[in-house]
Amino acid sequence: MDFDLTAFPPIVQQIAGYAIQGYELALGWLLSPAAWSQFAVLVVAYLLAVVIARRMRPALSSLIDPGERRGIFSAPRRFILRFLPLILPLLAYALTGIGEQVIRSIFESGAVIAFGKRLFLLLAARIFVRDILNDPFLKLLGRFILLPIAALYAVGLLDTVVLQLSETVVGVGNIRFSLISIVRGLIAGSLLFWLGQWSNQQTVAVIEKQREMRPSIRQLLIKTVEFAIFAIAFILLMNIMGINLSTLAVLGGAIGVGLGFGLQKIASNFISGVILLVEGQATVGDFVELDGGEAGTIVKMTARAIILETYDGRWIVVPNEDFIVTRVVNYSDSGSANRYEAPFSVSYDTDINRVPGIIERAVATHPEVLSEPYPPDCELRGFGDSGIDFAVEFWVNGIDDGPNKYTSDVLFLIWNALRDEGIEIPYPHRVVEIKGGPVPAAPE
Structure with a gap:
């Protein structure tokens, strides 16, 4: 075949040259007894591999599969079990290699059978990507990197492509x-x-x-x-x-200048984050309140900032530096207990000397109320307009909001205890005085 391609671009001439070489190679294979014998060996090797794989795969599966058993070797055995689909192409490759030795000893040629071996490797790569890889990222790499490389190797163009890429040099600076x-x-x-x-x-x-x-x-x-x-x-x-890492010195110097000017806040927050982790002033799970009013539970600590989750489900990103240079109230540090109080009032007709004992015993029945560092303490706070004011102080491990409703639970206990003892919780009373006598009724 002789074509005049001088008017076409060099890339077109190169592709045409490869196409002509492939055509001549295929024509030579079709007219060669050695090629036909190699095709026969490939077919026989594949069919024999199919027969052996059908018998071998169930036996190996029953031997390797640990079933429901759990032990030190269970996970490795399940991992090996995933590779059983590769038995067929690898057996075909091995049997083809044996046939290749025989063919080369007879005809001193093995191009067709070598091409068939590469096809079996391409089939193995396809099965590996499709059936064995489970991780989405690895499957993506296999589909767009491993399979194209295996395809280039199968058609014999891998070395050519590698050579072209090696000879093409690009540069950035030095x-x-x-x-x-x-x-x-x-x-x-x-x-x-x-x-x-x-x-x-x-x-x-x-x-x-x-x-x-x-x-x-x-x-x-x-x-x-x-x-x-x-x-x-x-x-x-x-x-x-x-x-060479030494060539990155200029880039490192630029980064240093950037840290000195535009990135100093990032560097400050990074160092502040390390200090927070070392000192343990705050950690994931703590409920904190900053000087600026931000409050929430720490759900994540990053190199730059700490993320707080408020009770209404919103996330607040607070720079690490704010935890160092401002006042921070930590309600959960080291598992320390927190004190709360529940105010209430009783009627002036009540014997107030009975109230503290009744309330303290009732509040102590709450499963989350602690006896240490102090048990529930009911205190007289004052004499109000409508009743006598009390408040009970109690200690709990946790924050009184979100999933916990300690004060609400304690108020329920107070209500039930006072009701059971016949003590009245007052409501506001107002006395209205009308000066100047009664207002005359309007004439009908």
């Missing part, structure tokens, strides 16, 4: 690298990112189980491990891409 370095960095960076996320999750799970540690220390360890994991991943990525 940093120069090839396109293959970018591709390698994207692949390695994606895998390192996923591995870093997975490692961080496993580490967080282990640290969270250490209940003997203070919550703030656990949070500090989690942040330290997270920073260390991704710092190591960054260094590995730079080495994989072939970038």
Whole structure:
């Protein structure tokens, strides 16, 4: 085949050259007895692999599957069980390799059978991505990275593509690298990112189980491990891409200048967050109130800010620095108890000497009311316009709002106790005095 392609762009001429080579190769295979024998070997190897896989896979599945049993080897056995779909393409690959040795010894040629082996590897990669990978991110990488690489390898173009990418060099400032370095960095960076996320999750799970540690220390360890994991991943990525870390000195200097000017607040908040974690002044789960009026439960502590959740479900993002430079009231620090009081009044007809004992015994029956540091204490507060004012003080572990209604519960106990004892809770009384005698009725 001879075509005049001089008028077309070089890329078109190159693609046409590959197409002509493929056509001539296919034509040679169709007319060659050695090629037909290799096709026969591929078909026989695949059919034999199908027969063996159908018998082998159920036996291996029953042998490996732990069922409902739980033990130290149960998780590894379930992990191995997921790879059983690869038996068919790998068996076909192995049997084809055996047939390749025979064919090469007879015809001294094995191009067709080598192409078939690469197709079996492509089939294995497809099964691996479709049936074995469960993580959405890894499945995405497999679909858009592993399968295209396997396809290029199967048609024999992988080395050509790698060579073209290696010869294409780009640069940014004093940093120069090839396109293959970018591709390698994207692949390695994606895998390192996923591995870093997975490692961080496993580490967080282990640290969270250490209940003997203070919550703030656990949070500090989690942040330290997270920073260390991704710092190591960054260094590995730079080495994989072939970038000398010394070339990043200019970038590091620019970052330093940025910290000195525009990023000083971020740096201040980061350091404040570390101080908070070390000192343990506040941690996740504490109910705090800031000097500016912000109040809520700490639900998350990040490198820059602390997130508070209010009782109405809203989130407030408070910079870490505010916890250092302003006054903060922590109602939950170190599990300390909180004191509340419930005011009430009784009628002037009441024997007030009985009231403290009645109320203290009633409030003490509440399951959340503590006897330490002090038991319930009923105090006389004053003589009001309509009744005698009392208040009972009580201690609880927790905040009186949101899921807890301590004061409401105590007021119910007070009402029921006073009612059972026949003590009246007064309502306002008003005396109206009319001066000047009665008002004459209007004539009909």
